[in-house]
Each structure stands twice: as C-alpha cells, then as structure tokens.
Amino acid sequence: MTGANGLPLFADVPRPAAEAVAEGVTLLAGFVPAADVLPLVARVADAAPFRRMTTPGGRRMSVAITNCGSVGWVTDRDGYRYDRRDPESGRPWPAMPDRLRALAVDAAARAGFDGFAPDACLINRYEPGARLGLHRDEDERDFAQPIVSFSLGLPAVFLLAGPKGGRSRQVPLSHGDAIVFGGPARLWRHGVKPIADGQHPLTGRCRINLTFRRAL
Ligand code: SIN
Ligand code: FE2
Numbered sequence: 106m107t108g109a110n111g112l113p114l115f116a117d118v119p120r121p122a123a124e125a126v127a128e129g130v131t132l133l134a135g136f137v138p139a140a141d142v143l144p145l146v147a148r149v150a151d152a153a154p155f156r157r158m159t160t161p162g163g164r165r166m167s168v169a170i171t172n173c174g175s176v177g178w179v180t181d182r183d184g185y186r187y188d189r190r191d192p193e194s195g196r197p198w199p200a201m202p203d204r205l206r207a208l209a210v211d212a213a214a215r216a217g218f219d220g221f222a223p224d225a226c227l228i229n230r231y232e233p234g235a236r237l238g239l240h241r242d243e244d245e246r247d248f249a250q251p252i253v254s255f256s257l258g259l260p261a262v263f264l265l266a267g268p269k270g271g272r273s274r275q276v277p278l279s280h281g282d283a284i285v286f287g288g289p290a291r292l293w294r295h296g297v298k299p300i301a302d303g304q305h306p307l308t309g310r311c312r313i314n315l316t317f318r319r320a321l
Pocket of ligand 2: 242
C-alpha cells in the first residue's frame with residue numbers, strides 16, 4: 106500500500122516478520138501486545154477460573170484451561186466438544202473481548218487467511234512440567250478457517266507433526282509470538298513439550314496460550 110507521495114505507508118513502523126514454518130503454518134514473532142492481552146486474560150479468568158479438566162480416558166490434563174467466546178472447548182468423561190456454558194458455573198463463557206478478536210483476525214490475515222471469524226478462544230495455562238500431547242484440532246465444523254495461537258510468558262517448544270505423522274518438528278515459541286496454522290496444515294497434529302521451569306516478569310511461573318478458533 107502506498108501513500109499520496111508514492112512512499113509505502115507506515116514504512117517506519119516495525120512490523121513483525123512473517124516466517125513460513127511449513128506450508129499453511131506461519132510464525133509471527135513478537136506479534137502479540139502482552140500489555141493489552143494479559144489484563145484481558147485476567148478478566149476472563151476472574152469470571153471463569155482456570156481449571157484442570159479430565160480427558161475422556163479419565164486423565165486430568167496437566168494444562169489448566171478457560172475460555173471466552175460464544176462457545177468454549179471442554180473435555181470430560183463424555184468427550185471433547187464445544188459448549189456454550191462453563192460446566193463449573195453453568196453460566197455462558199465470558200464474551201470474547203473485541204481487542205482479542207481483532208488481534209486474531211489481523212494475525213490470520215497476515216498469514217494469508219482473510220475473513221477469519223473466531224467464535225471461541227481457548228486459554229491454556231501451563232505451569233512448569235505441564236505439556237500437551239500430540240493432537241488434532243478437529244472438534245470445529247469449518248476446517249477452511251485457521252487456528253490462531255498466541256504465546257505469552259514462559260517459552261515453549263511447539264511440536265508439529267506433518268501430514269504423514271512421523272517425527273515432529275520443534276518450533277520454539279517465545280513470549281509474544283503468534284503462530285497461525287490452516288489450509289493444508291489445518292489438521293496437522295501438534296502439541297507442546299513439557300514447559301521448563303522459569304520465571305517470567307509478566308506472567309510469573311507460567312505460560313499462557315490463547316487459541317482462536319471458528320468452532321460452529
Ligand atoms: C493447543 O494446541 O490447543 C495449544 C497449543 C499451545 O499451547 O501452543
Ligand atoms: Fe491444538
């Protein structure tokens with residue numbers, strides 16, 4: 106885009122570089138404005154506290170979760186699904202803050218996915234040692250829409266298994282990074298290695314991850 110003088114608009118504003126990790130997988134290093142996002146996460150967690158849910162197999166997740174949006178991802182003995190209500194309180198999940206939605210839509214567009222319309226944001230809290238096993242995000246209805254993921258606090262190693270499975274790639278994720286996966290990579294298996302112990306000035310002894318999805 107150019108301005109009236111023919112020069113690129115906002116040429117002096119640093120923009121995070123978009124790095125193609127694989128076809129359909131884009132890393133936007135330093136994209137997430139933590140000072141804006143963390144207070145919004147705290148507000149969601151006040152209304153719908155982080156909790157460790159049980160998998161269908163009966164195991165307690167090491168990651169604590171909450172949600173905002175018109176639906177939230179939940180798991181219990183009956184399976185994985187999206188639910189309009191927080192099962193702990195019986196109330197609807199807190200609404201997705203406009204600022205979070207706008208950031209997710211912007212991240213998706215920068216990765217080449219225009220028109221992303223998230224209705225769910227799963228918020229994960231990892232304490233040291235917490236991990237997420239390899240899985241597919243497949244409880245959503247529309248796989249044409251990508252998954253947008255924001256990382257804050259302690260660093261993580263994101264595992265990304267390609268279409269055929271096999272050995273996963275390891276993608277280091279730092280505070281403020283966003284990763285977008287969609288298109289050919291939308292149903293790739295992914296996970297998070299156990300979080301190393303540490304202390305982050307903004308989050309303390311934890312990592313916070315937000316994943317925006319189009320669930321319904
Ligand atoms: C997820 O797959 O739901 C979360 C991934 C992450 O924490 O980076
Ligand atoms: Fe996932």
